[in-house]
Amino acid sequence: MRRGPAPAPVDDAGEEVAAAPPVAVEPVREAPRHVLQTEFDFVLPRGFVDFSGAVHRNGTMRLATARDELLPLHDDRVRENPPYLTVVLLARVITALGDLEGDEINAGVVERFFASDLAFLQDLYRRINSEGHSRAAVSCPACHERFSVELAGGRLGES
DSSP states (O other): OOOSSOOOOBOTTSOBOOOOOOOOOOOOOOOOOOOOOOEEEEEEEEEEEOTTSOEEEEEEEEOOOHHHHHGGGGOHHHHHOGGGHHHHHHHHHEEEETTEEGGGOOHHHHHTSOHHHHHHHHHHHHHHHHSSOSEEEEEOTTTOOEEEEEOTTOOTTTO
16 A cells, blocks of 8 residues: 555646645534523512512413313312413413422412412413414514514513
């Protein structure tokens, strides 16, 4: 086996020709992956007041699953009082509220929300589960520039 520089390329007549410049190869780029947002932070307009008097306003709601929407239909409280479905659903999908986490957030907590906070959370639930996101495309009425705004998590009057 011969070692050393490779012989120069030759044409059909045996004449030496210049080597072709190296070809630049672009690295294969993966298509950007769509990341599904499953949790949405929010700030309650008024806040949940616990038994010690602490106010909890910042929270997180996750996307609902089919199970979240089906299981409450078998709950006796919902069968006796269909509007109670909202309370049970929200208790299932709110994953954090102030210092409260997961299993501390139950129907009893949701029952004690102020009406404005309950309405805010019902609207947030509808937006993220029906429409798939909490951003809205808008345009400026003066210059017609298009942009998006975050609907979840604003203070009272901001969403």
